[in-house]
Amino acid sequence: MKKVLVIAGLSAVLSLPVMADDQGGFKTDAAPPPPHAMDKGYRGMEDAKGMTVVQAKAMHDGASISLTGNIIKKTGEDRYQFRDKTGTLDVNIPLAIFDGRKLSPDELVAINGTLDKKQKPAVMKVDHFQKQ
Template sequence: MKKVLVIAGFTALFSCSVLADDQGGLKTDAAPPSPHAMDKGYRGMEDAQGMTVVQAKAMHDGASISLTGNLIKKTGEDRYQFRDKSGTLDVSIPLAVFDGRSIQPDQLVAINGTLDKKQKPAVMKVDHLQKQ
C-alpha cells in the first residue's frame, strides 16, 4: 500500500510541471538591438578587424583569430597566402568554407579560424570566410 501511495505522489509531483505554461525560450516579438548599439557580447567580425597578421603570429597555438585582408595566391591544394597591412600568413581553407564563392586577390575578405603553430611556418586553419 505504501508503494502505491509513493508512486502516486511522485506521479502527481512530476505531472504538475507538464501542465505548466511554456514561458521560457526566445521571444521573437521584439527586434534585437543593432550591433553598434550593443555594449557587450559577440558582435561579429567587425570587432576583430584590429588584429593584424603580426599580432596573430604572436598568439599561442590553438588561438582563435580573425583577420581582414586579401588572399593573394594559392600555394597548395587548400593552402593560400593571406596578406594584410602588417605581413603575410599561410592559411588553410577547405573548399567547403568558400561555399561556392569566388574570391579575387583584390577583394577584401575577413577570415576566422585557429592558429596552428605546430606547423612551421605557422598556419591559420580557416573555418569562416566573408567578403567585405
C-alpha cells in the same frame, strides 16, 4: 535539554532560507534551444576584434584569430597566402568554407579561424570568411 531544543529550533529556522534559495546552479526546467538555433559560440565577424598578421603570429597555438586583408595566391590544395598591411600568413581554407563563392586577390576579406603553430611556418585554419 533546553539548550539542545533551542539549538535545534534555531538551526531549523535559519536553514529554511538556504533551502528556498533557487538562484544559482544549473536549472533543468528551461528547454535547450533547437539544434538549428545553436551557433557554437560564434559571435560573427562584426563582433570580433580584428588584429594584424604580426599580432596573430605572436599568439599561442590554438588561439582564435580574426584578420582582414587579401588572399593573394594559392600555394597548395587548400593552402593560400593571406596578406595584410603588416605581413603574410599561410592559411588553410577547405573548399567547403568557400561555399561556391568566388574570390579574387583584389577583394578585401575578413577571416576567422585558429592558429596552428605546430606547423612551421605557422598556419591559420580558417573557419569562416566574409567579403568586405
